[in-house]
Amino acid sequence: MPYPPALVAPMRAEMTRMGARELITSAEVDAAIGDQKGTTLVFINSVCGCAAANARPGLAMALQHAARPQEVVTVFAGQDVEATARARQYFSEYQPSSPSMALFRDGEVVHFVHRHQIEGRSPQAVAAELTAAFDRYCAATV
């Protein structure tokens, strides 16, 4: 059962403040990932403590890095159920967990961060993993 909107509003705001675009419906998910070009990070948001303490702060730090995805989008597990289920269909080979992150490049998942790689790790450690992936997959090439 979804939490009251007022309770999760700050968790949503934390994402949009760092530049992520919220996807609330399946149609919005399809528009963002369905014919994806370039690089897009999909963040599966969550009410759990490791999202608050580790994942969201870690992503915010990573997005300060020079190389970063062209777009960051987010769905909220347990809140925007339809959108989350639809997003997961685009990386169905990966078992669902939240929070988690999928980095797409030209429609293909090139890097995935599971919940077990987030919990108990510092935001700096999460950011370091993400920036390494951004350097590998999002940096401009000449």
Next chain:
Amino acid sequence: MTGHVFHPGHEELHGVTVVVHGASGRTYVGRYHERGARGVVLHDVGVHDTASGVPRDEWMARLRKFGIKVDHRTLVVPEDEAGEIERLAR
């Protein structure tokens, strides 16, 4: 914040995904809840059994890459079965 306890009053591993090495040779991977008289309580648990024919290392490598295929929403690994416990994340 590494090692930080998610929920005050619980053990350090509470809420963390762990690997429990079973005395039987089975391997259990799931989110640690607590260790009590009954054994180790895990949530969202994948279980590897050597009888499956899939080598344990191969199963673990796939799990690390693609996540935990949940066999049990909650599982108690009996105390006499539960051996070493380690974090899944390296």
